[in-house]
Structures are given as structure tokens and as C-alpha cells.
């Protein structure tokens with residue numbers, strides 16, 4: 001017998017029973033569903049829709065169900081469709097007729113909107129903790145490597161020298177913004193939709209604020225249609241999760257690249273690498289690759305829900321039942337990825353020598369040589385041309401700018417003097433980039449302090 005069976009003469013087709021049931025996945029919301037029902041029942045008791053005893057019986061019944069679900073003692077029923085009706089059915093089995101009163105002034109539409117908000121709020125907090133842990137690991141790496149010189153790239157071509165700390169701190173800024181995005185998402189989602197009913201509120205004088213306060217919300221939704229039909233809070237989470245994954249993916253891609261024989265900038269710990277079934281020599285960065293791959297899943301979750309929502313007329317439509325699997329998948333994927341990237345990054349061995357060697361080659365000091373001329377009043381465009389010619393000259397001789405004699409240099413410009421050689425030493429080039437946000441060790445130390453401060457305020 002269905003909880004909504006009154007107006008039906010025939011039973012649901014067996015195929016449909018299976019097709020539309022969501023209990024296989026939305027059972028994950030059991031805790032939130034019960035929390036919400038407890039708050040709703042308490043409020044119904046307060047306004048006299050239930051007697052104090054009835055409210056108490058329902059609350060006790062719900063608490064018992066929660067304990068039993070947690071103990072694994074409950075088998076959910078596909079026939080009861082979803083977590084909301086499964087819980088209500090269990091309640092009635094346990095406390096009798098009074099259980100049938102819990103749904104007074106409520107619909108599964110505002111109930112599911114509530115559950116998903118409660119669920120995401122908790123998962124956002126957990127995701128933030130994981131992000132903070134990764135951010136701290138990045139900060140520690142940066143602190144350790146403020147004078148670890150490395151090449152910076154554009155177009156994957158060597159560009160200018162930086163430090164490993166500076167490179168790492170770029171990711172720190174990204175993760176800091178990710179934290180901000182999660183915080184903003186949480187703020188907007190933290191309002192209670194309960195009381196929206198199916199779509200048009202209810203004739204019962206529900207105390208919406210009371211329920212909201214008990215459930216830790218900052219307020220209530222202010223339109224009953226919107227309260228049940230909006231999923232933009234879930235979409236905001238999915239976009240924040242997609243951006244987090246994109247950041248992790250770029251970091252992982254760099255680890256994959258840096259651990260190649262060609263780069264040898266880092267050595268990944270054995271614990272975060274795997275071997276080949278045929279090639280005995282192999283040590284592959286599978287974990288980093290998998291995070292890169294899983295990024296696609298989370299983008300998919302975002303696209304799926306955006307697509308589900310795009311054509312839906314107000315208010316609730318069953319299409320929206322498709323929101324949960326996407327949200328669950330994204331939550332799991334982003335959390336597992338953050339969880340594994342942190343120790344993977346923490347345990348890398350940084351090959352300072354290889355990085356420093358890389359920083360030296362490839363004319364990474366060419367801009368500095370042009371700047372040298374510009375500081376001696378040569379217009380920068382002319383300085384660029386002069387150094388370009390010198391680079392070409394060196395390329396043909398397979399040497400660096402620093403290997404040229406003063407005479408060779410002066411052939412291109414009489415402005416060059418002996419002091420130029422100091423100006424194009426790699427370490428000097430980095431130290432001279434002493435501008436806020438720049439790679440000089442002083443400025444990176446400043447950025448680390450600024451970031452730690454920002455983190456403390458989040």
C-alpha cells in the first residue's frame with residue numbers, strides 16, 4: 001500500500017516501481033531527513049497541531065529509527081520509493097497512527113530540498129577542512145623552498161626564473177579562492193525551505209523560523225515556489241567542486257610532468273606511485289593521473305544537473321530527483337581527491353639541483369638582460385631587439401648569454417659594461433623581482449604570511 005495510494009485503482013507497474021524509486025541512493029540522506037522531521041514534529045507540537053505527547057512519541061520514534069539505521073539494522077523498501085517515505089513508513093510501523101501525523105503541513109518537495117541543503121552544508125564544511133589541510137602542506141613546501149630556483153614557463157617553454165616556493169604559492173592562492181567559494185556557497189544555501197509545502201506553502205500556521213533555528217539555518221527561503229524548485233545551491237557547490245578539481249588537476253599534471261625522466265624535478269613517493277605488469281622498471285604517477293581523470297567526472301556532474309534544470313517549469317518536477325547522484329558523486333570525488341593529493345604532495349622529494357639547472361638553461365635571463373639595457377636608458381623595444389640577436393648568436397654556438405665575452409656583447413650594444421654579468425645571474429634575476437606578488441624570496445615570504453593570515457580569517 002502506497003502512502004499516496006488513495007486515488008489509485010491499480011498498482012504501479014513493476015518496471016516503474018524500480019524506475020522511479022530513489023531509495024537506492026537517497027538513503028544517504030537518512031540523517032538529514034530524520035533531523036528535519038524531528039524539528040518539524042517539535043514545531044507541530046509547539047503550535048498545537050500535535051499534542052505534546054504526540055510530538056514526543058514521534059520524536060522518540062524517529063530517534064530510534066536513526067539509531068537502527070546507523071546500526072545497519074534497517075532494510076529499506078524500494079516500494080516506499082524514497083528515504084522520506086521509507087522513514088515515515090518505519091515511523092508508523094513503530095509508533096502507530098500518530099506516525100501518520102508527522103507529514104502535516106509538509107510535502108516531500110520541501111522535505112527533499114531541506115535534506116539536500118543540510119547534507120551539502122555538512123559536506124561543504126568537510127571539504128573545507130580537506131582544502132585547508134592541503135593548503136597547509138603547500139605552505140610548508142613553500143617555506144622550505146624559498147631559495148629553490150626553478151624555471152618558470154609560458155607555452156611550456158622556459159620563460160623566466162622563479163622559485164619552487166613561488167610556484168607552489170600560486171596553488172595556495174587558488175585554493176584560498178576555492179575556500180572562499182565554498183564559504184559563499186554555504187552562506188547562500190543556509191536557509192530553510194521547510195514550510196514551502198508542495199509549492200504553495202500551507203494553511204497550518206507553521207513556525208518556519210523556529211524549525212530553521214533548530215536546524216542551524218541563518219534564515220528561511222522567501223518564496224514557496226522557489227523554496228521547492230531551486231537547486232542553484234547544489235549547482236554552486238558543483239561549480240566550486242569543478243573549479244577545485246581543475247586546480248588539483250593542473251597540480252597533478254605538473255607532478256606527472258616533473259616526475260618524468262626528462263624533467264626529474266621531483267620524485268614521487270613509492271606509496272603514491274604504481275608499477276607496470278610488464279615493464280619492470282616502471283614507476284608511474286597513477287594517483288596524480290587519476291585525480292586529473294576524475295576531474296572530468298565532476299565537470300560531468302555539473303553539466304548533468306545544469307541540463308536537468310534548464311527547461312523545468314516551476315515548481316517541483318520529478319526530473320529534480322536526478323540531482324542527488326550528481327551531488328553525491330561530486331562530493332565523494334572531490335573529497336577523495338583532496339584527501340589523496342595532500343599526502344602525495346607532502347611526500348614528494350624535490351630535486352633542487354635539477355630545478356636550478358633547468359632555471360639556468362633556455363635563456364631564462366634574457367628579459368633581465370633587456371631590462372639591464374632599459375635601465376641604462378635604451379628604449380625597451382630596442383633592448384628587446386638587441387638581446388634577441390644575442391640569443392640567436394648564442395643558439396648557433398650552443399652557449400648561454402652569460403657565456404659571452406664583454407666584447408661579443410658590446411658588438412651588439414656599446415651600453416654593455418662588466419656589471420651586466422651580475423645582472424643576469426639566475427639567483428640575482430629572481431631576487432631582483434622584488435615586487436609585491438613577485439618571486440623574490442622576500443616577497444614570497446610576504447605572500448606566505450599574507451596567505452596564513454587570510455586562512456586564519458576564513
Ligand code: ARG
Pocket residue numbers: 022026082108109112316318320321322
Ligand atoms: N524522491 C523525490 C526527489 O528526490 C522526493 C520528492 C518527491 N516529490 C514528489 N512530488 N514526487 O526529488
